[in-house]
Amino acid sequence: MINAITVAVDAMGGDNAPAAIVKGVVDAVNNNECVTVKLVGIKEAVEAELSKYTYDHNRIEVIGATEVIETAEHPVNAIRRKKDSSMVVAMNLVKAGEADAFVSAGSTGAILVGAQAIIGRIPGVKRPPLAPVLPTAKGPLVLVDCGANVDSRPDHLVLYARMGSIYSEYVLGIKNPRVGIANNGAEEEKGNQLVKDTFPLLKECRGINFIGSVETKDIPQGNADVVVCDGFVGNAILKMFEGVGYTLLSEIKHSMLSTFRGKLGALLIKPSLKKVLKKYDATEYGGAPMLGLNGLVVKAHGSSNAKEIKNAVEQCIQFVDADINVKIRDTLTDVN
Amino acid sequence: MINAITVAVDAMGGDNAPAAIVKGVVDAVNNNECVTVKLVGIKEAVEAELSKYTYDHNRIEVIGATEVIETAEHPVNAIRRKKDSSMVVAMNLVKAGEADAFVSAGSTGAILVGAQAIIGRIPGVKRPPLAPVLPTAKGPLVLVDCGANVDSRPDHLVLYARMGSIYSEYVLGIKNPRVGIANNGAEEEKGNQLVKDTFPLLKECRGINFIGSVETKDIPQGNADVVVCDGFVGNAILKMFEGVGYTLLSEIKHSMLSTFRGKLGALLIKPSLKKVLKKYDATEYGGAPMLGLNGLVVKAHGSSNAKEIKNAVEQCIQFVDADINVKIRDTLTDVN
Numbered sequence: 001m002i003n004a005i006t007v008a009v010d011a012m013g014g015d016n017a018p019a020a021i022v023k024g025v026v027d028a029v030n031n032n033e034c035v036t037v038k039l040v041g042i043k044e045a046v047e048a049e050l051s052k053y054t055y056d057h058n059r060i061e062v063i064g065a066t067e068v069i070e071t072a073e074h075p076v077n078a079i080r081r082k083k084d085s086s087m088v089v090a091m092n093l094v095k096a097g098e099a100d101a102f103v104s105a106g107s108t109g110a111i112l113v114g115a116q117a118i119i120g121r122i123p124g125v126k127r128p129p130l131a132p133v134l135p136t137a138k139g140p141l142v143l144v145d146c147g148a149n150v151d152s153r154p155d156h157l158v159l160y161a162r163m164g165s166i167y168s169e170y171v172l173g174i175k176n177p178r179v180g181i182a183n184n185g186a187e188e189e190k191g192n193q194l195v196k197d198t199f200p201l202l203k204e205c206r207g208i209n210f211i212g213s214v215e216t217k218d219i220p221q222g223n224a225d226v227v228v229c230d231g232f233v234g235n236a237i238l239k240m241f242e243g244v245g246y247t248l249l250s251e252i253k254h255s256m257l258s259t260f261r262g263k264l265g266a267l268l269i270k271p272s273l274k275k276v277l278k279k280y281d282a283t284e285y286g287g288a289p290m291l292g293l294n295g296l297v298v299k300a301h302g303s304s305n306a307k308e309i310k311n312a313v314e315q316c317i318q319f320v321d322a323d324i325n326v327k328i329r330d331t332l333t334d335v336n
Numbered sequence: 337m338i339n340a341i342t343v344a345v346d347a348m349g350g351d352n353a354p355a356a357i358v359k360g361v362v363d364a365v366n367n368n369e370c371v372t373v374k375l376v377g378i379k380e381a382v383e384a385e386l387s388k389y390t391y392d393h394n395r396i397e398v399i400g401a402t403e404v405i406e407t408a409e410h411p412v413n414a415i416r417r418k419k420d421s422s423m424v425v426a427m428n429l430v431k432a433g434e435a436d437a438f439v440s441a442g443s444t445g446a447i448l449v450g451a452q453a454i455i456g457r458i459p460g461v462k463r464p465p466l467a468p469v470l471p472t473a474k475g476p477l478v479l480v481d482c483g484a485n486v487d488s489r490p491d492h493l494v495l496y497a498r499m500g501s502i503y504s505e506y507v508l509g510i511k512n513p514r515v516g517i518a519n520n521g522a523e524e525e526k527g528n529q530l531v532k533d534t535f536p537l538l539k540e541c542r543g544i545n546f547i548g549s550v551e552t553k554d555i556p557q558g559n560a561d562v563v564v565c566d567g568f569v570g571n572a573i574l575k576m577f578e579g580v581g582y583t584l585l586s587e588i589k590h591s592m593l594s595t596f597r598g599k600l601g602a603l604l605i606k607p608s609l610k611k612v613l614k615k616y617d618a619t620e621y622g623g624a625p626m627l628g629l630n631g632l633v634v635k636a637h638g639s640s641n642a643k644e645i646k647n648a649v650e651q652c653i654q655f656v657d658a659d660i661n662v663k664i665r666d667t668l669t670d671v672n
Contacts, residue, residue: 072523074525075525108521109523109525136583137583137587147520147521150520150527150528150529151528151529182572184483184486184567184568184571184572185444185483185571187408187445189410189411189445191486191568192486192487192566192568193486193487195568215575216571216572216575216576216579217575217576217578217579217582218579219576219579220576220579220580220582220583220584221579221583229572230528231520232520232527232528232531232569233568233569233572235520235521235552236518236520236552236565236569236572236573236576237572237576239551239552239553240552240553240555240556240572240573240576240577240580241576241580242553243552243553243554243555243556243557244556244576244577244580244581244584245580245584246553246556247472247473247556247557248556248580248581248584248585248612248616249584251473251612251615251616252588252608252609252612255608255609255611255612256605256608256609258608259607259608261604261605261607262604262605262607262608264601264604265600265601265602265603265604265605265606265608266601266605267601268597268598268600268601268604269592269597269598269601269602269605270601271595271597271598272588272591272592272594272595272598272601273588273591273592275591276584276587276588276591279587280584280587
């Protein structure tokens with residue numbers, strides 16, 4: 001049986017807030033009896049959206065916040081100054097133990113700063129990474145870090161490997177997950193200084209199944225379950241994943257629909273295409289969790305629609321239920 | 337009128353050597369009256385392949401080499417010790433002025449080492465980059481560097497920008513090409529230390545049209561004509577480009593062909609799909625030129641087939657004809 005879980009959701013973050021956020025929350029609550037949501041934002045705006053839907057009123061509580069952090073704002077200043085913003089108020093609920101998890105589609109920078117300043121890091125985790133799941137030919141692959149930290153050090157990457165491995169095993173259900181390091185070739189002399197310094201540490205690291213270098217061309221094939229890298233590189237990987245898929249599929253669609261013959265063919269291949277699109281739809285896995293904090297923080301895509309928010313809220317269930325944070329804390333204590 | 341050009345081709349490099357290399361060379365020569373090829377490799381093997389084809393015997397000369405550099409060999413040792421390898425012999429032809437360009441699908445590491453040691457760098461170019469062309473929704477995009485140099489410095493990236501801009505303008509025919517730097521966001525505070533240090537230098541750089549940060553998700557959309565980055569990052573970008581495209585298209589194909597309805601649809605959309613595949617086929621642009629050397633070096637994909645080798649040889653025509661190396665030398669002299 002799954003434990004009850006309370007998720008604090010930033011109703012004002014993201015391009016489609018609050019409408020898409022509210023709808024996603026309602027769908028998640030209606031779909032999962034164990035979920036309660038504290039929906040934080042400009043009260044009137046949130047309630048107006050909520051009034052459109054039918055749901056168990058005991059399981060969605062609106063919590064007022066008078067300010068909103070915009071994407072363009074300087075993250076540190078925004079978190080410091082906007083004490084009554086939806087993001088800060090929602091994070092404080094996690095800090096106070098009134099919520100188990102925080103979900104936002106708002107400014108990544110502000111989430112990263114706020115999560116560390118307000119919710120706090122697990123002792124030993126100096127740089128909590130963002131760890132999104134990429135769909136691959138062989139199943140879900142965890143990419144750590146996709147952009148929380150740039151200019152990382154070898155010990156950061158070792159922690160990414162250990163936390164990513166726990167996440168892959170206990171949230172995604174992959175036994176003894178294969179952990180690789182993103183590299184520019186498979187040969188031993190390949191790699192930048194960071195990879196060369198990290199490689200021997202990963203080789204010696206107990207408790208992970210290190211498989212060595214992974215070239216990024218093998219990521220979509222799913223030749224690893226966890227790939228660690230500096231956040232600047234991980235961001236390039238994640239956004240190429242999104243960008244190439246988007247561009248290729250729109251060009252194929254455009255090209256098909258430009259002739260009668262193509263249109264007819266498009267109609268026939270629609271079910272096959274849909275199956276593939278669903279398999280490679282990263283949003284099916286929710287947002288990117290930030291690993292190594294004293295509470296769960298999930299960063300949803302800025303352009304999230306209701307389905308993505310629903311998936312991000314549902315993602316918290318398994319994460320909290322599997323006690324990922326306790327497992328991470330235990331592993332760190334065990335080794336340090 | 338296009339000037340006559342002589343290309344030294346490593347007949348032994350790559351997964352499909354010498355068969356695919358020889359066929360590609362024959363096709364290039366038959367297709368371009370201005371091209372002469374010095375085909376370097378194990379004489380008997382190369383001549384046996386050549387004997388299968390009809391071509392102008394005055395324009396393909398076989399030059400014997402008794403050794404072959406394998407992909408697994410240590411690059412520096414291989415170039416130093418195998419003086420009679422197809423790669424070293426062919427590069428020496430460029431050094432001696434007996435060929436204008438060198439093409440190989442062999443070991444990238446050995447090409448990078450050999451090109452600098454034998455053919456030599458243009459004064460002022462400390463780290464010659466590899467600059468492949470990526471097909472995008474809006475046309476060809478030059479990515480500099482895709483893996484020749486890791487742990488680059490800001491002045492390297494500035495040179496990449498200047499050389500990439502010349503390449504884009506004079507080889508690809510793009511007027512006033514938009515030069516961007518790969519970054520993990522568009523906001524000013526984004527970037528690792530390298531990007532932060534390089535950004536102001538690019539802003540001040542005369543003679544290039546710097547447009548600022550480019551997120552990698554915008555690369556397939558073609559939101560820049562030249563993108564500069566450290567080679568480790570560029571390698572991740574290039575290989576994600578190849579990997580995502582390959583995986584998505586094979587999954588779509590597989591899914592379509594698994595039902596009768598899908599098979600019928602596949603037949604109908606074939607022409608549309610082919611058009612898109614051709615547009616996004618990186619091999620249409622040949623290999624990756626190494627910029628900033630005293631001669632043209634083109635690295636073709638290790639898995640190159642005959643068509644890719646033909647394109648790589650043909651790519652040399654425009655490069656040499658546009659006097660890219662002289663233009664790079666002049667720009668460097670002008671600024672330094």
